[in-house]
Amino acid sequence: MRYNVAQLLMGPTGAQRVYDLEAEIGDLDPEIEPLRPLSGTVTLMRTTQGILVTGTLRTTLVAQCRRCLELCNTEIEITLEEEFYPAVPFAEASLDEMPEENWDEALQIDEHHILDLHEVIRQDLLLAIPMQTLCKPDCAGLCPRCGGNRNLGECTCDDEDIDPRWAALQALIETNSEREE
Secondary structure, three states: OEEEOOOHHHHOOEEEEEEEEEOOOOOOOOOEEEOOOOOEEEEEEOOOOOEEEEEEEEEEEEEEOOOOOEEEEEEEEEEEEEEEEEOOOOOOOOOOOHHHHHHOHHHOOOOOEEEOHHHHHHHHHHHOOOOOOOOOOOOOOOOOOOOOOOOOOOOOOOOOOOOHHHHHHHHHHHHHHHOOO
């Protein structure tokens, strides 16, 4: 996920390179637990100020179901679209000045003309992880009394005592049930 862009920076505006990307991302971030490598295609295009990186990348991550708390797989797709700027002036390339509001350390091309996608991809993956992952659409979740996983079968919890504040309502329900019989 590191590219030497010296030749591209010396080329004309609009020049581009396309790369197939297949990268192991297990050590990218402790919160990212991949099941397969990150794969896709990235395009690096010379702009008047630097290099525009675009692409679509996919992977499968391990996540935790929000209902039953079991680990499950989730497909992730990220779309890259970031412009990287040289950290030091590049004499062989005529580049426009980078606006100060665009300065971001993660978007810098280093002094050796290496463009590193690691931080941008890490941030995009963290943002792409769903907040409410489900192991399956009809996940039954956990029993609120005993904490048992309802996907594995009904729990054997005893009915707990009724809150005394609701006892009158329970008596009314029982009276109506007896009348219907």
